[in-house]
Structures are given as C-alpha cells and as structure tokens.
Amino acid sequence: MEAAATKHPYLQRKFQVGSANSDKVNYSLAQKFFHNKDVKPEVLEAKKAVIKSKQANILGTEPRPWNQSTIADPRIQKDRHKDLKRQLLQVRAGLMDEKVLKPSRFHTDEQIAERHKFIVSVTGKGPIGKLTGKWFNPVDERGLHSHCIAEHWPDWNGSTSCHTKEDVKQAQGVFEKKETRRVRMKSNDQTLSSMEYVNPVQAVANVNDCLRERKVDFQELKDQFKRELKVEFPQASEERLQAMAQRLLNEKLLADEKMARFPVQYESFRPNLSLTTQDRRYKEHFHPGTYSWMQGEQRYGWSCCLNFDQDSRGCEHKTRNPDAWCTLGFERT
Numbered sequence: 001m002e003a004a005a006t007k008h009p010y011l012q013r014k015f016q017v018g019s020a021n022s023d024k025v026n027y028s029l030a031q032k033f034f035h036n037k038d039v040k041p042e043v044l045e046a047k048k049a050v051i052k053s054k055q056a057n058i059l060g061t062e063p064r065p066w067n068q069s070t071i072a073d074p075r076i077q078k079d080r081h082k083d084l085k086r087q088l089l090q091v092r093a094g095l096m097d098e099k100v101l102k103p104s105r106f107h108t109d110e111q112i113a114e115r116h117k118f119i120v121s122v123t124g125k126g127p128i129g130k131l132t133g134k135w136f137n138p139v140d141e142r143g144l145h146s147h148c149i150a151e152h153w154p155d156w157n158g159s160t161s162c163h164t165k166e167d168v169k170q171a172q173g174v175f176e177k178k179e180t181r182r183v184r185m186k187s188n189d190q191t192l193s194s195m196e197y198v199n200p201v202q203a204v205a206n207v208n209d210c211l212r213e214r215k216v217d218f219q220e221l222k223d224q225f226k227r228e229l230k231v232e233f234p235q236a237s238e239e240r241l242q243a244m245a246q247r248l249l250n251e252k253l254l255a256d257e258k259m260a261r262f263p264v265q266y267e268s269f270r271p272n273l274s275l276t277t278q279d280r281r282y283k284e285h286f287h288p289g290t291y292s293w294m295q296g297e298q299r300y301g302w303s304c305c306l307n308f309d310q311d312s313r314g315c316e317h318k319t320r321n322p323d324a325w326c327t328l329g330f331e332r333t
Helices: 041-054 084-093 109-123 138-142 165-186 200-217 219-232 238-261
Strands: 282-286 291-294 299-302 316-320
Antiparallel strands (some): 282 316, 291 299
C-alpha cells in the first residue's frame, strides 16, 4: 500500500518563456522576453565587464588592474598612474571633465542646410545617414510624399484616381506630344532627295543581291579551288574545304580590285615613310688605349684589349648620326 501511494518522479515540464511549454503567447513591452536563467552565466559576465569598461574611472576609486611589467626604470617605461593628490586637484578644477563640443558659431543652421542641399544635388546621396548622422527621415516616417530636401524636385502624387482634371490635362499633353512627333517623323524632309534616297530595306536587299550574283558568277572558280584543295588536303571535311575555297576566292577578288584601282605596282597616294624615317646612324669603333711594346708578351699590342694587331677592330664604339643637329657653331663639325 505504501509503495502504491508514493508517486514515481517522472520528468516535469520546464517552464520557458517563448516556448511551446509556456502558458502565455503575448507579452508586454515592459516585460523581459528571456528570463535571467535562460542566459548563460559567461554571457552575463561579459556584458557586465563591457558595461564597467565604458564607465570612466576618473576619481580612481576602482581597484587598479595588476601590472605585469617588471621594468623598474622610469626612463624606459613610465607608470601610467599619476600622483593621486595632483589628480584630485585637477578633478576639483574641472580639468578631468569630459569635453563637450559646443555648437559652432561660424556656420548657422541655414548655411548648413544649404550646404546639405548642394551636396545632395551634386552626389545624389544623403543627407540621411551620410551628412546629418540620422538614419531615418521624419518626413518619410509621417508618410508625406513631398520632398523636404530640394523644392525643385518633382513630388510623388499619391492619388490613385485617373479621372481628375489634372490627370486628364496631363494625358492630353502626352498625347499631343506623341502626335506632334508622329507627324514630324512622317512628313517629308525638304532637304531629302526622294530620287536618290534608298530606304534601309532596299539597301539590305541590294547587298544581298550583289553577294548572290558574285557567288553565281564565280562558282566555277570556287569549284576549281575546292578540287585543288581536295588533292592537297585529302583528309579535310566538306565544311573545311568549302571555307578554304571561299577564303581563297575572297582574297583573289580583293587582289583584282586592288590591281584595278592601282594599276602600277607600288604607286599609291600613301606617303612613303621609308624616305623620311630612315636611320643613317652607324657605329665607329676605336681603341681607348695605346699601341705600345708589352714587356710581358715581348711584342707590340693594344693596352686596352691586349690585341696584337695594330689594324684590329676597336674594342669600344661610338654612335655617329650624320643627320643630327650641330650646335657647336660653323667652325667645328
């Protein structure tokens, strides 16, 4: 009876905020969503350490961190902690207070706003987040469609109706603009000669007809090229032979056209650059030493390169340019 009366310690349902085991779904904004027990202890310690590091210890009331340095010479490493009495005097005098930037008197708010408008009009960026340091536009948050940056920018029309007087007037203006353009494009130009004008469709058709006639006229020559290529390249495919024959035919036609235009070879209106760009520079070899008797060799030779032939080619050279400008005067050449 006693064993039946005692209950077995089954697993109990753990209450956790935001889970399926919770008895609430909606929470107020003032209520914390996560319980303190749901956050890991190392995360809480790290958060406390960060918050504490952000607080300035001006009065020096907090315990100092342990200094691991073993250098005792102040000339090598100075102690970061100054005299406490002198530091307290600076605190009382207000020298240790945090500096707050005062508003500049050089630029007024109107001048700053005008400068923001100019930068936005030039770069197309800002001023929200880029110039003002704000990340939302209060005008856009209210749902207004007019621009608050520049007055000359066109505003967005939030109306969904298309039968108002302004809409009808705008549609009529667009229709008149398109109709004027259509009439202008359709009318005949006074400076255009209708007898000599060829429309694009006819021009493309004329090019295709010329190509077709050229293929028909030179089909026999192309077949001859193809037979010769078949003998030279017996393993080539039909597509390759066709392409090679067409290339040879095009090169022959270009050469014939060039001969028809320039019947005399090497005669054209192209300037001959070989007459004006020729280089007449040459190298002049010489020996910088002297041709004298060598005691060690028991014969005559050049002292610079030890060459025994007096008429030998010089071991060094100079570049002579007969076309160079002479700036030494008329007496010396």
